[in-house]
Amino acid sequence: MKTIHTDEIIPVVERLCMEANYFLGDDMVAALKSAAAAEENPAGADILRRLVENAEIARSEEVPMCQDTGMAIIFAEVGQDLHVEGTGLTEAINQGVRQGYAKGYLRKSVVKDPTLNRVNTGDNTPAIIHYDIVPGDELKITLASKGFGSENMGGIKMCKPSEGLDGVINFVVDTVDKAGGNPCPPIVVGVGVGGDLEKCAILAKKALLRSVGEHNPDLEWSRVEDDILERINKLGIGPQGLGGTQTALAVFIETYPTHIAGMPVAVNINCHSARHKEAVLKGRDA
Amino acid sequence: MAGEIMLQTPLTQDKVKKLKAGDAVLISGTIYTGRDAAHKKMVEALARGEELPFEVKDQIIYYVGPSPEKPGKPIGSAGPTTSYRMDSYAPKLIALGQTGMLGKGWRAPEVIDAMKESGAVYFAAMGGAGAYIAKCIKAAEIIAYPELGPEAVRKLTVENLPAIVAIDAQGNNIYELGKAKYRRA
Numbered sequence: 001m002k003t004i005h006t007d008e009i010i011p012v013v014e015r016l017c018m019e020a021n022y023f024l025g026d027d028m029v030a031a032l033k034s035a036a037a038a039e040e041n042p043a044g045a046d047i048l049r050r051l052v053e054n055a056e057i058a059r060s061e062e063v064p065m066c067q068d069t070g071m072a073i074i075f076a077e078v079g080q081d082l083h084v085e086g087t088g089l090t091e092a093i094n095q096g097v098r099q100g101y102a103k104g105y106l107r108k109s110v111v112k113d114p115t116l117n118r119v120n121t122g123d124n125t126p127a128i129i130h131y132d133i134v135p136g137d138e139l140k141i142t143l144a145s146k147g148f149g150s151e152n153m154g155g156i157k158m159c160k161p162s163e164g165l166d167g168v169i170n171f172v173v174d175t176v177d178k179a180g181g182n183p184c185p186p187i188v189v190g191v192g193v194g195g196d197l198e199k200c201a202i203l204a205k206k207a208l209l210r211s212v213g214e215h216n217p218d219l220e221w222s223r224v225e226d227d228i229l230e231r232i233n234k235l236g237i238g239p240q241g242l243g244g245t246q247t248a249l250a251v252f253i254e255t256y257p258t259h260i261a262g263m264p265v266a267v268n269i270n271c272h273s274a275r276h277k278e279a280v281l282k283g284r285d286a
Numbered sequence: 287m288a289g290e291i292m293l294q295t296p297l298t299q300d301k302v303k304k305l306k307a308g309d310a311v312l313i314s315g316t317i318y319t320g321r322d323a324a325h326k327k328m329v330e331a332l333a334r335g336e337e338l339p340f341e342v343k344d345q346i347i348y349y350v351g352p353s354p355e356k357p358g359k360p361i362g363s364a365g366p367t368t369s370y371r372m373d374s375y376a377p378k379l380i381a382l383g384q385t386g387m388l389g390k391g392w393r394a395p396e397v398i399d400a401m402k403e404s405g406a407v408y409f410a411a412m413g414g415a416g417a418y419i420a421k422c423i424k425a426a427e428i429i430a431y432p433e434l435g436p437e438a439v440r441k442l443t444v445e446n447l448p449a450i451v452a453i454d455a456q457g458n459n460i461y462e463l464g465k466a467k468y469r470r471a
Contacts, residue, residue: 041467050412051418068351105355181391235471
């Protein structure tokens with residue numbers, strides 16, 4: 001058994017908020033550069049080059065690459081042999097988000113009530129936190145800043161099993177087609193297949209934590225990722241939806257067993273500011 | 287980008303008429319910001335017979351909610367937000383003479399009808415290029431609804447802010463034209 005105090009967790013979350021928003025991943029920068037070289041629409045290629053420049057400005061000046069610095073989505077993997085002392089893990093994570101968004105000059109984009117009282121909470125909390133209990137004595141925190149231009153364009157469909165693989169592919173491609181330029185293409189597409197209503201949605205979000213170039217370990221699903229990417233890039237949407245061949249940079253699929261009567265599919269779209277950073281915290285001997 | 291059109295505000299009708307869907311422009315001059323909550327407040331003010339916080343005739347409204355500015359900078363990151371959320375409000379402002387909207391993504395047919403009727407242009411800014419666009423904003427001042435924070439109405443002074451004419455005053459739409467040109471499905 002190891003121990004960690006929440007005072008050690010707060011500054012880590014604070015740092016992740018800032019790093020996620022200032023420093024676009026190397027995988028995304030490389031993917032944007034490749035897309036700029038491949039884009040057939042000259043205006044689209046120009047946009048892609050400027051997006052690379054945007055990422056460089058954000059990195060060098062330590063300013064957010066996008067003004068929508070998102071809701072803070074956290075995936076926390078808590079080792080079952082780790083004891084957390086202090087204020088409580090959820091409160092510690094929220095305190096880290098509060099400090100990160102304040103000190104990092106990040107936009108506060110959370111309202112208190114979704115419908116009846118849309119007043120800004122002022123500190124970008126609460127975060128959305130997904131916990132997993134895992135073997136070991138470490139705490140792994142992955143933070144994704146998720147903007148809602150892209151989040152609003154996602155969807156879920158409780159497909160019939162008889163729809164098969166075509167049903168999955170068509171739903172993903174249709175969702176991206178309908179979204180057009182709204183989610184800031186070139187996009188990254190997260191797909192969850194299986195589980196139940198909420199499980200497939202969480203899988204779709206979790207899929208977005210992968211780096212461009214990482215595939216589903218299952219060879220058949222990996223091929224489906226490639227097929228969907230090819231189909232999406234034939235839609236003509238292009239960078240910013242102004243027409244072109246580079247609509248998506250990657251498709252990531254995560255799956256889970258499901259019920260004999262169902263085949264849920266969720267699509268979670270990420271914009272080109274695909275922001276996620278992680279940290280692993282080690283406990284001390286108790 | 288070659289062949290960009292230098293566009294100075296105010297965006298008067300003679301300038302509106304010359305812009306065609308697909309044109310690349312560099313916008314300079316004064317523009318105003320407003321997104322969901324500010325549009326709601328402005329349209330509610332009109333319904334009560336009150337004045338708007340600024341004269342919208344011949345002006346461009348930029349759909350943006352910037353991040354907080356770091357010390358010494360006029361504004362934080364400031365890329366466009368998705369425009370369709372303003373669709374239910376935009377025709378009322380276009381009817382009052384607003385000639386430009388700057389945002390990203392498609393618009394409702396009612397907005398395009400209003401643009402054709404009154405003479406207005408919809409520009410697409412580079413979505414997600416918040417740090418890049420901030421460099422084109424030289425001054426920013428909150429002029430209304432400060433309680434809305436990032437959604438407050440700001441008066442911006444911009445220099446060479448890059449945008450594409452997405453929908454022109456004749457209703458030509460680059461989102462449709464561009465997609466059709468490159469669609470292989």
